[in-house]
Amino acid sequence: MNMSTPKKRIIETASLLFHQQGYNSTGINQIISEANVAKSSFYEHFKSKDDLCIAFLNARHDYWFAELNAYCAKSKSTKKRILSAFDFIQHMNEKENFRGCSFLNTLSEISREQGAILAVIQAHKNDLRAFFEKEVGEKLLSEHIYLLFESSIIESQLFQSNELVEKAKKIVNTLI
Incomplete structure (x- = not known):
């Protein structure tokens, strides 16, 4: 189980996905899902x-x-x-x-x-x-x-x- 903070999980997941798939090919919903965070948690840390x-x-x-x-x-x-x-x-x-x-x-x-x-x-x-x-x-x-x-x-x-x-x-x- 990943015990890191939601913000850290979001950045780590986005880093992996942006690097592997590209920025435009990676959607916010995929990041939210793979980081295992709530949508509200995502927007609490990142406006966009x-x-x-x-x-x-x-x-x-x-x-x-x-x-x-x-x-x-x-x-x-x-x-x-x-x-x-x-x-x-x-x-x-x-x-x-x-x-x-x-x-x-x-x-x-x-x-x-x-x-x-x-x-x-x-x-x-x-x-x-x-x-x-x-x-x-x-x-x-x-x-x-x-x-x-x-x-x-x-x-x-x-x-x-x-x-x-x-x-x-x-x-x-x-x-x-």
Whole structure:
């Protein structure tokens, strides 16, 4: 029996469903049913599906960066930390069956009117850019690595393979 709070169960269930099925393909009623909460409980915590999406993305951001930082912290040199970030993509691909980036997957499903969701997605990507800039120190090089990192996530999802992640890692190895 799940003893977590209704709000936590809602976010956990939405996270799983949004990640597996997509944002638009997941309905509130399915989330309510699978989280085993009352409809009134859902609306007590979230005014709308968009509010739930923002909570999901914020939780995903915290989880993803904690995992990335833990993965990279094992390496002592800047170069090894950057290369281990690409290993992290491969790790997440294997763990999550090449579902790609939750943020970009959601981005592809929202409309212009959903600016609050867009702002969360942009903040996540800006934090990732800042992560590489902090590691590398040089702005143009860190942007180059960021773009290779992002394209590695997308291409590995598209082709269901880590082959292009490995190629990007080799490119980064020559850049640093």
